Amino acid sequence: MAQINLIEGITMALAHEMARDPSVVVLGEDVGVNGGVFRATVGLQQKFGAERVIDTPLDEAMIAGLAVGLAVQGMKPVAEAQFEGFMYPMIDQIASHAARMRTRTRGRLTCPAVFRAPWGGGIHAPEHHSEAIEALFTNIAGLRVVIASSPGRAYGLLLAAIRDPDPVIFFEPKRIYRQYKEEVADDGEALPLDVCFVLRDGSDVTLVTWGAQVKETLEAADMLAAEGIGAEVIDVATLKPLDFDTIHESVKKTHRCVIVHEAPYTGGFGGEIAARLVEHALYDLHAPVERVAGYDVPMPLYRLEMNYLPSVARIVAAAKRSLQAS
Amino acid sequence: MAQINLIEGITMALAHEMARDPSVVVLGEDVGVNGGVFRATVGLQQKFGAERVIDTPLDEAMIAGLAVGLAVQGMKPVAEAQFEGFMYPMIDQIASHAARMRTRTRGRLTCPAVFRAPWGGGIHAPEHHSEAIEALFTNIAGLRVVIASSPGRAYGLLLAAIRDPDPVIFFEPKRIYRQYKEEVADDGEALPLDVCFVLRDGSDVTLVTWGAQVKETLEAADMLAAEGIGAEVIDVATLKPLDFDTIHESVKKTHRCVIVHEAPYTGGFGGEIAARLVEHALYDLHAPVERVAGYDVPMPLYRLEMNYLPSVARIVAAAKRSLQAS
Amino acid sequence: MSIAASFEVEYLQYLDESGKLLTEDAPAFARDVRALVEAYKLMCFTRVFDGKAIALQRTGKLGTYASCLGMEATYVAIGSALAEDDVFAPFYRDYGAQFQRGVKPREVLLYWGGDERGNDFSGPAHDFAWSVPIATQCLHAAGSALAFRIRKEPRVALATVGDGGTSKGDFYAAINAGGAFTLPLVIVIVNNQYAISIPRAHQTAAKTLAQKGIAAGIESIQVDGNDLVAMRVALDHAIKRARHGHGASLVEAVTYRLSDHTTADDARRYRSEDEVKAAWEKEPISRLRAYLQGMNAWTDDEEKDWLAECTIRVDEEIDAYLATRPQPLSAMFDHTCADLPLDLERQRAAALAAAKG
Amino acid sequence: MSIAASFEVEYLQYLDESGKLLTEDAPAFARDVRALVEAYKLMCFTRVFDGKAIALQRTGKLGTYASCLGMEATYVAIGSALAEDDVFAPFYRDYGAQFQRGVKPREVLLYWGGDERGNDFSGPAHDFAWSVPIATQCLHAAGSALAFRIRKEPRVALATVGDGGTSKGDFYAAINAGGAFTLPLVIVIVNNQYAISIPRAHQTAAKTLAQKGIAAGIESIQVDGNDLVAMRVALDHAIKRARHGHGASLVEAVTYRLSDHTTADDARRYRSEDEVKAAWEKEPISRLRAYLQGMNAWTDDEEKDWLAECTIRVDEEIDAYLATRPQPLSAMFDHTCADLPLDLERQRAAALAAAKG
Numbered sequence A, B: 001m002a003q004i005n006l007i008e009g010i011t012m013a014l015a016h017e018m019a020r021d022p023s024v025v026v027l028g029e030d031v032g033v034n035g036g037v038f039r040a041t042v043g044l045q046q047k048f049g050a051e052r053v054i055d056t057p058l059d060e061a062m063i064a065g066l067a068v069g070l071a072v073q074g075m076k077p078v079a080e081a082q083f084e085g086f087m088y089p090m091i092d093q094i095a096s097h098a099a100r101m102r103t104r105t106r107g108r109l110t111c112p113a114v115f116r117a118p119w120g121g122g123i124h125a126p127e128h129h130s131e132a133i134e135a136l137f138t139n140i141a142g143l144r145v146v147i148a149s150s151p152g153r154a155y156g157l158l159l160a161a162i163r164d165p166d167p168v169i170f171f172e173p174k175r176i177y178r179q180y181k182e183e184v185a186d187d188g189e190a191l192p193l194d195v196c197f198v199l200r201d202g203s204d205v206t207l208v209t210w211g212a213q214v215k216e217t218l219e220a221a222d223m224l225a226a227e228g229i230g231a232e233v234i235d236v237a238t239l240k241p242l243d244f245d246t247i248h249e250s251v252k253k254t255h256r257c258v259i260v261h262e263a264p265y266t267g268g269f270g271g272e273i274a275a276r277l278v279e280h281a282l283y284d285l286h287a288p289v290e291r292v293a294g295y296d297v298p299m300p301l302y303r304l305e306m307n308y309l310p311s312v313a314r315i316v317a318a319a320k321r322s323l324q325a326s
Numbered sequence C, D: 001m002s003i004a005a006s007f008e009v010e011y012l013q014y015l016d017e018s019g020k021l022l023t024e025d026a027p028a029f030a031r032d033v034r035a036l037v038e039a040y041k042l043m044c045f046t047r048v049f050d051g052k053a054i055a056l057q058r059t060g061k062l063g064t065y066a067s068c069l070g071m072e073a074t075y076v077a078i079g080s081a082l083a084e085d086d087v088f089a090p091f092y093r094d095y096g097a098q099f100q101r102g103v104k105p106r107e108v109l110l111y112w113g114g115d116e117r118g119n120d121f122s123g124p125a126h127d128f129a130w131s132v133p134i135a136t137q138c139l140h141a142a143g144s145a146l147a148f149r150i151r152k153e154p155r156v157a158l159a160t161v162g163d164g165g166t167s168k169g170d171f172y173a174a175i176n177a178g179g180a181f182t183l184p185l186v187i188v189i190v191n192n193q194y195a196i197s198i199p200r201a202h203q204t205a206a207k208t209l210a211q212k213g214i215a216a217g218i219e220s221i222q223v224d225g226n227d228l229v230a231m232r233v234a235l236d237h238a239i240k241r242a243r244h245g246h247g248a249s250l251v252e253a254v255t256y257r258l259s260d261h262t263t264a265d266d267a268r269r270y271r272s273e274d275e276v277k278a279a280w281e282k283e284p285i286s287r288l289r290a291y292l293q294g295m296n297a298w299t300d301d302e303e304k305d306w307l308a309e310c311t312i313r314v315d316e317e318i319d320a321y322l323a324t325r326p327q328p329l330s331a332m333f334d335h336t337c338a339d340l341p342l343d344l345e346r347q348r349a350a351a352l353a354a355a356k357g
């Protein structure tokens, strides 16, 4: 078993699935010879050839459209956007075609494509390299929206995404690409794409998050624990379809919920989770739900980005407000 | 004062503002000679010339990008997407540039552009002509997102959108373009872009909606009234920035809230409103918030579309569930 | 100053407007009477279908419908030039091509009648469905062609796109990919002179649409799209090149939309009757009929009989369409993804309950 | 078969690699010693700046930085050809052009140093900020040009785009709009042979990038982008045409990126040292220096003095950059829109409170 970090989990999943399934191909800008600007696809072209690890011309709409064509004709394309901020031109092909190919044709054609992109801020990157745009996809019916937050989950969820018979948006929190290593067996075991992961048990407050914020949220839970507060930490992992039941079970126990994400507050996916709570768990709640999120401003350039991103302190403060309420 | 329908309110606002402000230009596919496929721009080219009412080549990314260029150089472009389903290719220019031009340059450059599109289903249109995609814009910081629901509000809100010094997404519920006429004075009075409109007072339950669903929601309120239930009806109108205070005031009184929209349920903007309630109005709520929304499926072709759209019956049922709770 | 590159765009036409051969050394296909009669009959069938579909819409039995009046030669040429194994990615008025590939008229009607089952059609199972977002289908064809290249299959992907569609990034990206990856791809521009109300000259300052292929470094040709012979010759060449690994090409078919854009449009708002009248002089069916009759390959009686048969066949299709039982409400959910997630199961149940009242 | 259209793409070069004039009848600009020396000095300044910016990044005092090494002639030609009133829409390594237009080196550093105030620069207030989403800026220039046309202002909009950027829909849409609307627009392709790791030949099968302009029906030319004289002649012509209402054009500047793509890149992964060495033979600064020295317009002493002065000036700019006081946290909110809505007021207050701890 290898000790790997998150991005190595991505590479390992790609290599595993390409070896197992000849219909899997990888395409994107600089994914081949260069091995990807984050090295996510490093070594793949040497292993699987330029026909299956495809350096494309520079156009994300094209990459997405090619992926749709490939997928409909029986391939399993894993299309990369170099950064999430360059996915916008993919949305048309994803929403207008990938997401509806199956229902449009009543099952005659399907689109088993994965659209993956590094996601989020915090690496001192230039403009447009730090967005968190998952909420632009969660209201598009026909998509799964997944975001990994650990080496093992990166491996298992990406395997599942590639194997899924329908299109999957797959985000990778680039800030924690190399945060830590853990043992991950290259055993081809996929993780389910419809469950939230409970990362830490606790009975006083439920902290719900995804992606890079899993780091700060676990740290906040540590700090709360030091003060005798038991925080349950849930990594949503698959935003859509949402496994609300796992969140609900936790809130039934803790009666308090703090939702943490780095996308802007208004219209962020945190709203969906809070909404489900007020629809289905109103009587379980002993305190207002709290959202700790990015602000409703464009992601600032890097000097201010840490002021934008949810911090451990903000999460701890929200949890405490929640505990003090009522 | 003229008796006009909603789309005539759009045309009247465009004509008014073009006459008043020479920097206002209209651009899009078929907006000139043809007067728009819905006739929203009818007569404008005759009145203001082909230099200001511009038929463009067929590319929505181009339309959006031209609008950004025009706006930054001191024009006030009103860019049309022929249908909301063709706005996807505009998102890149809107999110990457229009929405952040001001903050990117610390105010040196600004982007006072309006991006308008007919919105929503229910007119027996072909595929891709019936989407409700407001939630793809509400998480993009730097945008206002507005949707009209009556002839008078179409006129007043569009005037405000054009005059706004920053970019505005402006949706027009095509299903009620010609639903009814009302007196609207062509007096150049803009409506505020940061308030919800209370369309009907009631003290038993708050019904919150926008766009075409204002029709069904008001009808549902009528039906509820017949059973002695007083429903307050709020047209959100400007989704972002959200005037939550008006909604909150209403819920303080009614203690119950049903949110109605036609976009898919998960990740729809209804979630944001429900979330604000569970954050700020938990103790005011006597019943779970209800969302009556489109389903998490791609908008079906027209034979099934009325089964997809929120119906009066579904709204009434949700309101009653809400009243029966607790 | 030197010349870095130079280009010529050829124009191909064999039949003049009156159905006479313009050249002595016509291609073999111009003498293939059987194939020509076959194509002619399908062109007629398509036109009969088209007229009846419009009538159906006018009487409220069909939704918005996009006519193909005047473009029959272009589409039938495409349908007859492709092999079944090839992939066709149409836009929305490609019926002539699709009929040839096995799509049933009733399926066309179902689609425009607001029923997804029209897309689950009887044509090749790998063909794409109708594509409304302009030019997006060009990339699907390019992606399909890439799949064939990867799998080393001798198949070709062909997409059609309108003159308006050539302004869109997806069109450009597709031809560029076709060149960059040497794909077995053919893109046919159905230049019917209008994109709704926007005339061809307003879309682009390019003198021909074919020359857009120069930007992608691919072989490109302009063809009289109302000349079935020229269209077939150009397509046969392009498809053969593609199939043999010589890469992508672009074919501009110059034709004219004799109808409104769709039944929701009124073309009189933006073009003159004179222009339309002049265009009728060049329409493809009478031209091919004259040519066939000149070769004694088609008689007036055959014409009459065939049109009568078309009417019967199309009426049967219309009856079948009208008799199609509606989809159950559950169909809206059941094809969203392979296995319905819990969320959708619940929504489906709620919708079914709500429908019961 | 006839010819529907034919095209030639010209290649323009005046100075050979050793700085000799290739032709007897060189344009007047080739004899404008003052302008040439001015341009040369700015090219040197740009290179000194570039080296020091990379060094700053390596020592952790600057974020990712995109070098312009080897492209100085192209950019300085652009900067010197434009009038102040014209609008420049750069991508992200256009410093030579921007310095000429008044942008300060410290502002470039601020931008790459993660501070938005770099975009509130001292160049013309109407110039666009750096644009990272590839090719999107081409449409901003087209939109600006449309504004000038509407307002009947004799101004020109010029955008630069990379060789990689020519594959993007926005590039194509911009040149197409330029042709369709007869816009006062110039698009300059800075073909530095790579888009990160993707070589020019993989972007497109087009023999030249200039020929992409044929797709838009606009005047297009390929130029030696390392030849300042040729670049200026081509640009002067294109800008003049645009200013006088004759429409858009496309200029392909053939150059080479001698540096890594950015400081985050390692070009050794995807290209050979031999190739880079060969490219150094064609680089623009020594070529122009040789030409000037051949005309006795530039001495070794002047060279030494000027480089020394560049070092001093750039160091001053770096000091000013490093001494810039950080933006307050509130800056993140204050420019989101003209008047902060209530929601944002509240978030701003909360953020300020949170920062206080």
Ligand SMILES: Cc1ncc(C[n+]2csc(CCOP(=O)(O)OP(=O)(O)O)c2C)c(N)n1
Pocket (backbone or CB within 6 Å): B029, B058, B060, B082, B086, C093, C132, C133, C134, C161, C162, C163, C164, C165, C166, C190, C192, C194, C195, C196, C257, C261
């Ligand atoms: C992306 C997109 N924008 C706008 C439309 C609306 N629309 C439908 S058809 C059409 C014109 C298409 O013209 P052309 O490509 O020439 O094809 P034609 O209909 O003439 O065959 C437009 C603008 C659309 N379907 N898709």
Ligand SMILES: Cc1ncc(C[n+]2csc(CCOP(=O)(O)OP(=O)(O)O)c2C)c(N)n1
Pocket (backbone or CB within 6 Å): A029, A058, A060, A082, A086, D093, D132, D133, D134, D161, D162, D163, D164, D165, D166, D190, D192, D194, D195, D196, D257, D261
């Ligand atoms: C839309 C988009 N996709 C991807 C990127 C990431 N990226 C930054 S620069 C670059 C290559 C650009 O190449 P080229 O256009 O040739 O310009 P150059 O950097 O060589 O000057 C890429 C892919 C981006 N900035 N924008």
Ligand SMILES: [Mg+2]
Pocket (backbone or CB within 6 Å): C162, C163, C164, C190, C191, C192, C193, C194, C195, C196
């Ligand atoms: Mg057309």
Ligand SMILES: [Mg+2]
Pocket (backbone or CB within 6 Å): D162, D163, D164, D190, D191, D192, D193, D194, D195, D196
């Ligand atoms: Mg380059």
